[in-house]
Amino acid sequence: MSERWIADRMHKIDASGIRKVFDLAATMKNPINLSIGQPHFDTPxxxxxxxxxxxxxxxxxxxxxxxxxxxxxxxxxxxxxxxxxxxxxxxxxxxxxxxxxxxxxxxxxxxxxxxxxxxxxxxxxxxxxxxxxxxxxxxxxxxxxxxxxxxxxxxxxxxxxxxxxxxxxxxxxxxxxxxxxxxxxxxxxxxxxxxxxxxxxxxxxxxxxxxxxxxxxxxxxxxxxxxxxxxxxxxxxxxxxxxxxxxxxxxxxxxxxxxxxxxxxxxxxxxxDFDVSEHVADYRRKRDLMKAELQEDFEIIGADGAFYLFLKTPWGTGTEFVRKAIENELLIIPGNVFSSQDTHFRLSYAAPDDTLRKGAAVLRKIAREGA
Missing domain, CATH: 3.40.640.10 (Type I PLP-dependent aspartate aminotransferase-like (Major domain))
Structure with a gap:
């Protein structure tokens, strides 16, 4: 296949940020997955x-x-x-x-x-x-x-x-x-x-x-x-x-x-016509749970809505911190996927409470141990 077939615009579109995360996670047997940007409940x-x-x-x-x-x-x-x-x-x-x-x-x-x-x-x-x-x-x-x-x-x-x-x-x-x-x-x-x-x-x-x-x-x-x-x-x-x-x-x-x-x-x-307020209330509770679990080790800004926390890394770049998290079986997304900066990471709290607590424990451990 000739390289000249590919339109120039495609070389300006790079999906490598997310792909690297999932490549690193490919060998994970039982990952703690806080990366997925979709609800964890089934369609009503x-x-x-x-x-x-x-x-x-x-x-x-x-x-x-x-x-x-x-x-x-x-x-x-x-x-x-x-x-x-x-x-x-x-x-x-x-x-x-x-x-x-x-x-x-x-x-x-x-x-x-x-x-x-x-x-x-x-x-x-x-x-x-x-x-x-x-x-x-x-x-x-x-x-x-x-x-x-x-x-x-x-x-x-x-x-x-x-x-x-x-x-x-x-x-x-x-x-x-x-x-x-x-x-x-x-x-x-x-x-x-x-x-x-x-x-x-x-x-x-x-x-x-x-x-x-x-x-x-x-x-x-x-x-x-x-x-x-x-x-x-x-x-x-x-x-x-x-x-x-x-x-x-x-x-x-x-x-x-x-x-x-x-x-x-x-x-x-x-x-x-379907009332989703019960699910919204559940995510508000999960937001509060994760803030309580992480506030001693991370500065939490934003988090007023949706189901994400975008946290500044306590050490290293976002990519380095995420790599350490993946080594500990935790899947999160480095901030440079969403930004020109590589200082943060994103986690989703659209997950069961047990998964959230396990993920928070890993994050506290990594934050305190350092690089």
């Missing part, structure tokens, strides 16, 4: 039953590209009730990742700049590259707060999009209403598209969730069922925003994903 039974029913009822062909009417109507009514924007419409995406890809491909021209807050969700940088854009990494260290003066200074005449994620992966931080409002108003002032990734919206523990769409009616919101309802493999998300933008995204979906999986959209319609 009523949702699974709705999926089976849809399959048995023959809902197995393509749906309309924009999604099935019952699901669209439920989400549209909720969005309209929350925001009241005359021009805010909804469509169903193939997961939030599919929604992000469609959004950036629709909005970003080659050479356009996309601001992402460091640490970021791993896909932001690479999907920007795929769209031909330049990812401008704006540091939020050490407290993971959004400094609006830094954002304003980073904006150029090529800035097209700002990517915003709250509650955030990997830090677990939930932005304050002041930060959200300031960012929304700045994007409106500068005529920049603000994409709000709200996949962890349900998981807010210490302060209420606030969407920038509340303060900027041009905000493009991407959300889904993956995390809140443990439907990560089902690939059903949704997007809402200005109709003229969504029409272009729907056009692109028609020629890429075609539609979100049809029978699972019917299950998602059932999921929309």
């Amino acid at each position: 039974e009523p949702i699974k039953a709705a999926a089976r029913q849809a399959i048995d009822n023959g809902r197995n062909a393509y749906s309309q590209t924009q999604g099935i009417k019952p699901l669209l109507e439920k989400i549209q009514a909720s969005v309209q009730a929350e925001y009241g924007h005359a021009d805010r419409k909804v469509f169903i995406t193939s997961g939030t990742s599919g929604g992000l890809m469609l959004a950036l491909s629709t909005l970003v021209n080659p050479g356009d700049e996309v601001i992402a807050f460091d640490p970021w969700f791993v896909m932001y940088k690479h999907l920007t590259t795929l769209a031909g854009g330049k990812c401008v990494q704006l540091s939020t260290y050490p407290d993971f707060r959004i400094d609006l003066d830094k954002v304003r200074a980073a904006i150029t005449d090529r800035t097209k999009v700002i990517l915003f994620n709250s509650p955030a992966n990997p830090t677990g931080r939930v932005a304050t209403e002041e930060e959200v409002r300031g960012l929304a108003e700045l994007c409106r002032e500068k005529d920049i598209c603000l994409i709000s990734d709200e996949i962890y919206r349900a998981f807010c523990y210490d302060r209420p969730f606030v969407s920038p769409a509340k303060y900027n009616d041009q905000t493009l919101v991407i959300d889904g069922f993956s995390k809140s309802h443990s439907m990560t493999g089902w690939r059903v998300g949704w997007c809402h925003g200005p109709e003229h933008v969504l029409q272009q995204m729907i056009k692109l979906q028609q020629f890429t994903f075609v539609c979100s999986p049809h029978p699972l959209q019917w299950a998602a319609s059932e999921a929309w």
Whole structure:
């Protein structure tokens, strides 16, 4: 196979950070796995039953590209009730990742700049590259707060999009209403598209969730069922925003994903009415458990939502600390997978309590022993 077959853009997309972690873990017999960014509970039974029913009822062909009417109507009514924007419409995406890809491909021209807050969700940088854009990494260290003066200074005449994620992966931080409002108003002032990734919206523990769409009616919101309802493999998300933008995204979906999986959209319609507050409360408790287990040996910043802790290593780089953890049968992710810095590591507390306590014991041991 000729190397020249590979497009130049692929050489700018590097998955080696996560791959190295799993290569190191390949020989682990009984790993303590705190690396997985998905819920540890199974998809609720009523949702699974709705999926089976849809399959048995023959809902197995393509749906309309924009999604099935019952699901669209439920989400549209909720969005309209929350925001009241005359021009805010909804469509169903193939997961939030599919929604992000469609959004950036629709909005970003080659050479356009996309601001992402460091640490970021791993896909932001690479999907920007795929769209031909330049990812401008704006540091939020050490407290993971959004400094609006830094954002304003980073904006150029090529800035097209700002990517915003709250509650955030990997830090677990939930932005304050002041930060959200300031960012929304700045994007409106500068005529920049603000994409709000709200996949962890349900998981807010210490302060209420606030969407920038509340303060900027041009905000493009991407959300889904993956995390809140443990439907990560089902690939059903949704997007809402200005109709003229969504029409272009729907056009692109028609020629890429075609539609979100049809029978699972019917299950998602059932999921929309399913109460997940019990699971949210359980993750709040697990967050508190891990903070109590680790606070003597680690500085804990963020952790207001989602199900992650992003911890600064007490010694060495993030990569070195993770290597030592893997030698002790603990699987976590080095911070440089999510960041330009290699000073932290991410753990997920979406795991059984016994696994969490075992992992915390290993982390305390490593922290105290040093390199």
